Amino acid sequence: MLTRFLRPEVRRARRMARIARWSEPIAGPVSRFRAWTNMLIVDHGIFRLAYLNRHQVSEHLWRSAQPMPHQIAWFAARGVRTIVNLRGGREYGSWPLEQEACERYGISLVEFILRSREPPDRDTLLSAEKLFRDLQYPILVHCKSGADRAGLFAALYLLGREGCSAGAAMRQLALRYGHFRYAKTGILDAFLELYRTEGEARGLSFFEWVERIYDPQALQHTFKAGFWSNAIVKEVLSRE
Template sequence: MVKITPRKMRRPHVAADLATAEGRARAKRELYWGDHGFLRLRFSNLHQISPEMWRANQPSPKQVLAHARERGIKTILNLRGPTTKGFYLLEKEACEAAGIDLIDFQMYSREPPTVEKVFGARDLFERIRYPALMHCKSGADRAGIMAVLYKLLREKLPYEEAIEQLSGRYLHIRHGKTGVLDAFFETYAAFNAGRPANEWKPFLDWVAEDYDRVAVKTEFLQKLGKGPKLDQIIGRE
């Protein structure tokens, strides 16, 4: 008889108290070691993608202050979502000190976006203060899909130009689970295949009327299952 051991329940993470030396030290450990911030000390995956918008990986407090001082950043879009972890608490503190609006808009790197997220991104780009910077952990995938949406929805650029934001230049890897982001946009392109560029169905109309999120993910996973498990090989978040 097989004995089934119940899974251990994870204790909820308790936020570090930045008002104490011990709490601040713990928050820094969570940033630099728990979140691999030590790897980002000299590499920020920072790119200016328009006169008003930048994209990057998770910034340290010093980098947040540098963004305000050197680039005049007024808004930071945190695509990882809020958390009690030290990297978020320190970023929030630095934004408050620099007079930067920190806006949490959680995106996912291994899920096609919901209709609500796409339209939410459109509304977000219209109401934030610029210049702005958006970031995830690595600056590759979640920042990538948001950069494509920014190009399509804010700058009204052609698909072929916007999709360049989701590429190896920014460390995005399509040959793994993060390739579902490519699949989302490629489904839109396939829908318009054979039409002249000026006759493509507007992106938001397609999202609202034709986009089948479940079908996109199902088809992608079927194709992914036939290939090597790249995510396991490289151990990406």
């Protein structure tokens, strides 16, 4: 997209303007039409009408792409009490529509921002321990496509709350969900593999390893992404 050639301050100003626009609640049919149009076209929601990348990870956890109001209703009918939004996607019409749907169906909406192309931040990971304790279950966790950040969150949940092995957690980052391990998003696989070799192999729990050993800067320095895989993820699939 041409926006990448703009100066950083211009890109930031445009982003903040979009956030301000979609922070307003939906008021009337024109506002609703604009939000839906933005969600379907600008946020690529038209593809999620056909395929939401929806999967049940465990009794208490679902994962998916960005859901639409009628899809949130589907989850509410199956007992979901909390939705965890990993996107920080407040710059799209998806955001006010999701807020409105959650209020309508009595679902708590929680933001927990994760990144898909950089090592998970230590403070963010440690805050997940408290988040897992405080959430009302069952939960739905989603990013934009349901492939990378949703997979990472599901892996963190399995490691930190259900006590699963690193191998079981790593299966949440797989091609069947649309995850590409040889693109920059593969740093998430490298992160979980690092826990398996540095933490699990030494008998450390996941959060013990994060607090005592994990070095995100070292992981960033050693990880190398494949050029073509990264181009597919970023340019063709338009992943965040």
